[in-house]
Amino acid sequence: MAGPGGMTGDMEGRQAAPDENIDSILTEDRRFQPPASFSSGARVRSLAEYQALRDAADRDPVAFWAGLARAELHWHKPFTTAFDDSRAPYYTWFGGGLLNVSYNCLDRHLAGNAEKTAILFEGEPGDVRHISYAELHRQVCRFANALKARGIGLGDRVVIYMPMVPEAVVAMLACARIGAIHSVVFGGFSSGSLRNRIEDASARAVVTADGGHRGGKVIELKAACDSALSEGCKSVETVFVLRRTGSPISMQPGRDLWWDEAEANLADQCEPVWVDSEHPLFLLYTSGSTGKPKGIQHSSAGYLAVVAATMKWVFDIRDSDIFWCTADIGWVTGHSYIAYGPLASGATVLIYEGAPTVPDAGRFWSNCARHRVTIFYTAPTAIRSLMKFGESFAARHDLSSLRLLGTVGEPINPEAWMWFHRVIGHERCPIVDTWWQTETGAIMIAPVPGAITTKPGSCTLPLPGIDADIVDAEGNSITDPGHGGELVIRRPWPSMLRAVWGNDKRYRDTYWGKFGGHCYIAGDTAHRDRDGYFWILGRSDDVLKVSGHRLGTMEIESALAAHPRVAEAAVVGKPDETKGETIFAFVVPRGARPTPEAAGELSSELRAWVAQQIGPIAKPEQIRYADSLPKTRSGKIMRRLLRDIARGVPITQDTSTLENEEIVKQLQGES
Ligand code: PRX
Numbered sequence: 001m002a003g004p005g006g007m008t009g010d011m012e013g014r015q016a017a018p019d020e021n022i023d024s025i026l027t028e029d030r031r032f033q034p035p036a037s038f039s040s041g042a043r044v045r046s047l048a049e050y051q052a053l054r055d056a057a058d059r060d061p062v063a064f065w066a067g068l069a070r071a072e073l074h075w076h077k078p079f080t081t082a083f084d085d086s087r088a089p090y091y092t093w094f095g096g097g098l099l100n101v102s103y104n105c106l107d108r109h110l111a112g113n114a115e116k117t118a119i120l121f122e123g124e125p126g127d128v129r130h131i132s133y134a135e136l137h138r139q140v141c142r143f144a145n146a147l148k149a150r151g152i153g154l155g156d157r158v159v160i161y162m163p164m165v166p167e168a169v170v171a172m173l174a175c176a177r178i179g180a181i182h183s184v185v186f187g188g189f190s191s192g193s194l195r196n197r198i199e200d201a202s203a204r205a206v207v208t209a210d211g212g213h214r215g216g217k218v219i220e221l222k223a224a225c226d227s228a229l230s231e232g233c234k235s236v237e238t239v240f241v242l243r244r245t246g247s248p249i250s251m252q253p254g255r256d257l258w259w260d261e262a263e264a265n266l267a268d269q270c271e272p273v274w275v276d277s278e279h280p281l282f283l284l285y286t287s288g289s290t291g292k293p294k295g296i297q298h299s300s301a302g303y304l305a306v307v308a309a310t311m312k313w314v315f316d317i318r319d320s321d322i323f324w325c326t327a328d329i330g331w332v333t334g335h336s337y338i339a340y341g342p343l344a345s346g347a348t349v350l351i352y353e354g355a356p357t358v359p360d361a362g363r364f365w366s367n368c369a370r371h372r373v374t375i376f377y378t379a380p381t382a383i384r385s386l387m388k389f390g391e392s393f394a395a396r397h398d399l400s401s402l403r404l405l406g407t408v409g410e411p412i413n414p415e416a417w418m419w420f421h422r423v424i425g426h427e428r429c430p431i432v433d434t435w436w437q438t439e440t441g442a443i444m445i446a447p448v449p450g451a452i453t454t455k456p457g458s459c460t461l462p463l464p465g466i467d468a469d470i471v472d473a474e475g476n477s478i479t480d481p482g483h484g485g486e487l488v489i490r491r492p493w494p495s496m497l498r499a500v501w502g503n504d505k506r507y508r509d510t511y512w513g514k515f516g517g518h519c520y521i522a523g524d525t526a527h528r529d530r531d532g533y534f535w536i537l538g539r540s541d542d543v544l545k546v547s548g549h550r551l552g553t554m555e556i557e558s559a560l561a562a563h564p565r566v567a568e569a570a571v572v573g574k575p576d577e578t579k580g581e582t583i584f585a586f587v588v589p590r591g592a593r594p595t596p597e598a599a600g601e602l603s604s605e606l607r608a609w610v611a612q613q614i615g616p617i618a619k620p621e622q623i624r625y626a627d628s629l630p631k632t633r634s635g636k637i638m639r640r641l642l643r644d645i646a647r648g649v650p651i652t653q654d655t656s657t658l659e660n661e662e663i664v665k666q667l668q669g670e671s
Pocket of ligand 1 (some may be wrong): 050085286332333361407408410412433434435437438439459522526536538539545548549550561611
């Protein structure tokens with residue numbers, strides 16, 4: 001079996017997947033049927049029921065989604081046009097309808113479930129809070145009133161740069177309540193990344209905190225925010241600051257307001273603003289193949305309808321569940337499966353602020369045990385890193401409350417899947433390996449747990465209504481087992497992205513620019529096995545997945561090239577047992593190549609520089625120096641060659657066209 005690195009694939013030039021991936025997939029013959037005890041009580045109980053749902057969706061997709069949107073959402077005014085493709089690929093759903101997302105996540109639960117816990121919070125230091133739906137409603141209304149008091153209204157952009165505390169969700173829902181568009185920026189991003197995102201969206205307000213607890217340290221969010229706002233960001237009028245850590249910070253009079261002071265004396269009722277179905281709910285910036293992250297824009301109705309439906313299909317959510325998704329709220333997983341999905345479902349969601357290893361590597365399992373978590377959704381990288389600590393940490397905690405496990409963000413290697421199944425799920429809990437993206441809004445390919453037999457490492461079959469396919473360079477379906485290709489979705493679906501903020505062309509070209517313009521291009525390569533199960537091989541573009549975080553190679557290259565000592569840089573991913581991939585940078589310095597001693601120092605400086613420019617997650621693990629980079633005659637960097645060098649495997653590419661073949665030795669660290 002190939003390691004996790006093998007599973008990430010390497011599909012430069014849209015070629016077939018490397019043989020070892022396909023071989024490993026074809027030889028993975030373990031099967032796990034849904035336990036009868038799970039299926040009997042599940043929402044979708046059998047393959048036949050799943051198939052019936054899929055058939056209904058395929059017969060008349062628009063009617064299927066329209067029925068689902070009516071069933072899942074509270075409409076202030078019903079929609080009249082379920083789907084409009086007259087401006088393809090700028091598709092719209094549920095036209096003519098009016099709704100409010102915060103109403104759907106809060107108010108509609110108040111009649112029967114006001115006192116039910118909506119958010120169960122545990123801070124890294126151990127502080128615990130239970131927030132009922134009634135209380136969350138009051139908090140959201142109060143903060144919505146605070147936003148309004150500062151002039152924020154319909155369509156205004158609000159950047160949220162927060163630790164993993166309930167107030168991050170409060171701020172999101174408060175925006176939704178008044179029709180403001182939020183853009184959450186991951187708290188691990190640096191001030192530079194924050195600034196770019198504020199500027200791209202021309203945000204009027206920023207919501208942040210004095211700090212957050214993570215890994216036993218205080219993350220200084222307000223300081224990063226001040227630094228971001230010190231240059232540019234002219235659109236920002238107000239900064240709301242939550243007190244979390246009590247760290248000393250500076251407040252700029254007129255601009256900065258403490259959260260509690262901003263909402264003091266404000267009502268805890270706030271009429272929802274009824275918005276069009278297509279009104280943007282949020283922007284979320286994500287990396288692509290260019291240096292500039294794109295603001296993925298999601299709608300209100302279509303997004304929420306599918307997110308809510310997947311809570312049922314994939315997570316089989318019930319009233320008694322305690323649902324825990326360990327993602328950060330700054331990623332789409334946090335948006336869809338911490339905030340909107342669970343709350344639209346009226347569920348109880350656990351939010352944990354900190355790191356998995358504080359105070360020890362048993363923290364996740366201790367949280368599960370103490371809060372009686374029933375559904376646990378995490379990333380393969382977290383599983384792999386906790387596996388390294390052995391089984392004893394999990395064994396110390398009572399995991400009997402768990403009934404369903406899930407993974408997301410990157411391919412899971414079968415070894416990690418099996419460990420999750422055995423050590424955490426006690427061979428009792430189905431595992432849902434969920435494939436989706438920032439752009440898809442909700443889960444697209446995953447086992448419906450009461451119905452689908454799972455195979456370790458496969459995300460199995462598409463959900464009802466999702467017409468996923470794997471195609472060759474001409475857009476023809478590839479059905480032969482053993483042949484990899486481009487993952488596409490052939491039909492629009494309601495939770496798909498609507499735009500790249502401020503860049504219609506980039507939206508059209510990136511996602512719909514091939515195969516006749518009618519197929520959504522995911523940017524992943526995949527393969528189907530004999531049973532039609534999907535196996536994701538990795539990205540087909542210049543996007544890396546480092547510990548599940550999505551980073552563009554170009555972004556890191558431009559950050560490196562902005563350093564005064566760097567003339568040019570190329571970044572590639574190197575397979576890694578735990579992180580999936582790590583960042584390997586080849587750097588052409590200005591002036592002479594550093595001596596081995598000086599290289600160490602320069603590398604530390606460059607790593608710190610990238611952390612400051614983008615965020616610590618983007619720091620190159622390894623840096624190698626050369627007098628130039630290997631390029632084709634047309635001037636393109638030979639990335640496949642660099643990848644082979646980073647992996648330390650024999651070079652398979654023809655290097656005879658290189659101007660200076662000596663460069664290869666330098667890049668290999670041999671001269
Ligand atoms: O390459 C795929 C990988 O993560 C990418 C999307 O990243 P992002 O937009 O950050 O969203 C992550 C959380 C939804 C995809 O293009 N990916 C996501 N889930 C899986 C996966 N790769 C394999 N298996 C998965 N289950």
